[in-house]
Amino acid sequence: MHMRISDLGEFGLIERIRKTASRSTRRAPIGIGDDAAALLLSPSATLLATTDMLIEGVHFDLKTTDLFSLGWKSAAVNLSDIAAMGGEPRFCLTALGIPPSLTVEDITEFYRGVTTCLKKFGAVLVGGDTCASPKEFVISVTMLGESERKRMITRSGAKPGDLIYVTGTLGDSAAGLELLAAGAKSRNPGVGKLIEKHLRPVPRIAEGRKLNISGIVSSMIDVSDGLSSDLGHICEQSGVGAEVFADRMPLSKELRSVNSLARPALEFALSGGEDYELLFTSPVEREREIMSLRVRATVIGAITRKKSMHLVTEKGAVHPLAPGGYEHFRRGQQRGSAR
Numbered sequence: 001m002h003m004r005i006s007d008l009g010e011f012g013l014i015e016r017i018r019k020t021a022s023r024s025t026r027r028a029p030i031g032i033g034d035d036a037a038a039l040l041l042s043p044s045a046t047l048l049a050t051t052d053m054l055i056e057g058v059h060f061d062l063k064t065t066d067l068f069s070l071g072w073k074s075a076a077v078n079l080s081d082i083a084a085m086g087g088e089p090r091f092c093l094t095a096l097g098i099p100p101s102l103t104v105e106d107i108t109e110f111y112r113g114v115t116t117c118l119k120k121f122g123a124v125l126v127g128g129d130t131c132a133s134p135k136e137f138v139i140s141v142t143m144l145g146e147s148e149r150k151r152m153i154t155r156s157g158a159k160p161g162d163l164i165y166v167t168g169t170l171g172d173s174a175a176g177l178e179l180l181a182a183g184a185k186s187r188n189p190g191v192g193k194l195i196e197k198h199l200r201p202v203p204r205i206a207e208g209r210k211l212n213i214s215g216i217v218s219s220m221i222d223v224s225d226g227l228s229s230d231l232g233h234i235c236e237q238s239g240v241g242a243e244v245f246a247d248r249m250p251l252s253k254e255l256r257s258v259n260s261l262a263r264p265a266l267e268f269a270l271s272g273g274e275d276y277e278l279l280f281t282s283p284v285e286r287e288r289e290i291m292s293l294r295v296r297a298t299v300i301g302a303i304t305r306k307k308s309m310h311l312v313t314e315k316g317a318v319h320p321l322a323p324g325g326y327e328h329f330r331r332g333q334q335r336g337s338a339r
């Protein structure tokens with residue numbers, strides 16, 4: 001009997017891989033299971049390593065993205081995982097599977113996007129691999145960064161009573177994707193902003209650094225799959241639950257004002273994904289210190305001892321909050337929108 005991968009799901013499969021590998025080593029205090037691995041090179045230096053893949057038709061559609069933006073985003077999503085560990089990005093490797101439809105100019109434009117993004121956040125391209133692909137454009141990016149040895153913010157440190165914060169605004173990217181897919185023109189500046197957030201997300205490197213150096217953040221993850229899913233990862237790995245307040249959700253004025261969307265703004269914010277904002281927790285008595293860091297963070301809820309997630313509506317009704325973000329191999333999900 002063979003089990004189908006869709007029976008396990010993406011996260012079940014990763015757990016299976018983790019158990020099969022099952023070699024923890026002193027030199028890798030953080031291995032499979034966080035935003036980036038933390039590897040001890042010497043008593044003073046910790047290397048952060050993360051890799052992410054983008055596949056045409058799964059993560060992007062060449063009809064709705066230009067190659068500069070695709071290059072930028074490929075770098076940005078990896079930088080975001082370094083940000084989520086509170087690290088400083090340093091080096092990048094890119095591996096491409098290039099279909100016959102792409103030209104030299106296309107690939108040059110892609111790398112203009114990659115390197116513009118890397119430069120902005122202090123990293124450089126140092127290697128990779130180049131192959132022909134029969135049909136789809138396949139992109140694999142590996143990012144290496146560094147962090148102070150004693151300071152690494154994982155997904156597993158959230159404690160009951162901690163406040164839950166998120167930087168920036170949520171839901172813009174998913175709304176931008178919906179507008180792109182519907183063929184919306186970015187002439188309307190609000191629509192343009194949402195689409196830009198989807199095509200060229202900004203990794204929160206400086207914010208991650210400040211939060212790390214503050215020493216008062218108990219857990220952190222970047223919002224790649226969607227708030228409900230990524231908060232779910234923190235809860236599961238910290239052995240806690242969470243209560244999120246609907247009326248605290250940071251929604252951009254663009255998301256609130258664009259009225260051609262099929263779903264309410266709150267839904268995009270809760271399960272949209274690809275915002276690449278930082279979601280983190282910190283003890284309640286540290287709230288003023290967090291605010292003084294100027295990382296543009298909003299309190300959206302609190303960690304609970306009870307190991308389930310809830311959404312409290314404006315009127316005070318309490319609903320279960322299920323991880324609703326994207327998961328690979330899950331049945332019945334739309335293509336072209338994966339994280």
Ligand code: ADP
Nearest residue numbers: 014017031032033034035036037052081224225
């Ligand atoms: P993120 O969304 O932050 O990129 P993922 O959900 O992709 O994180 O991965 C979760 C964890 O599982 C990470 O530590 C990642 O390195 C690890 N992981 C994912 N796929 C594999 C794999 N095929 N082999 C080993 N580790 C994996």
Ligand code: MG
Nearest residue numbers: 035081222224
């Ligand atoms: Mg991540």
